[in-house]
Amino acid sequence: MNLPIPLIVLITILCLAGIGLYCLLITRNLIKVVIALQLIVKGAVLAFILAGNMTGQLNLAQSMALTVIVADTIVAVVGLALAVQIRLKTGSLDIKSLSSLKR
């Protein structure tokens, strides 16, 4: 079976985003949540590059993918800092421990 390259990349993108969403749904660990977001964004970056390749506008796709990577890194930094602070404050990385913050 000889699949076309865009189809292979497209399936990879969808599976990568699906794995990230699955982790986001089942996990309660804050650091795992950041890892899941990273996986989803890697799929988004690949999707940008694939779309740029297919439409012949690779430079535009690269600049947009760069923006996505920068924003994703900032999200990871802030998310990890939040996780560290919550761990120090509540003693756990469990998402459910966040409900104790309202008290």
Place this chain on the structure above:
Amino acid sequence: MVYVLIGAGILVCALLAVLARRLLLSAAWLALTSALVALMTYLLGAPHIAVIELSVGAGLVTVLFVFAINIAGEDITPLKSLVPKPLAVGSIVLAGGLALFLILRAAGVLHLTPLTNPESAILWEERYLDLLLQIVLIFSGVLGVIGLLANGKHTPDVEEQS
């Protein structure tokens, strides 16, 4: 064939990053996923993004993860998931299948076009607003981390004052 191998490697590494019990192992598998994504990006004709993904995704973010896990400590107690796993898998498979169907129907025949657009100044001339946004994002991220990690002065509670 190369694309199939890289795609399979990406998915295996991502699955291992999700399923690993130890957070440090998850971070390591995530770094490997990032490196393979960079390789696929390079093969698709975007070397700049490949380099940035490799240095930022596989380098900087991994260092940040290790740093955060070192401070927070490993929390390897298995937690019961909020959503039942069959429901999560079913909904994701359904959404992914629907997305694949819609994309394939909209795209028609999929084919790679040759790279004929040699413009390299698109980032600096046409999309300068993106650069401004990125600078603002970086500064806001730095300020956010400083605000979160700094041991601020102890401010007395309102109840204590009254």
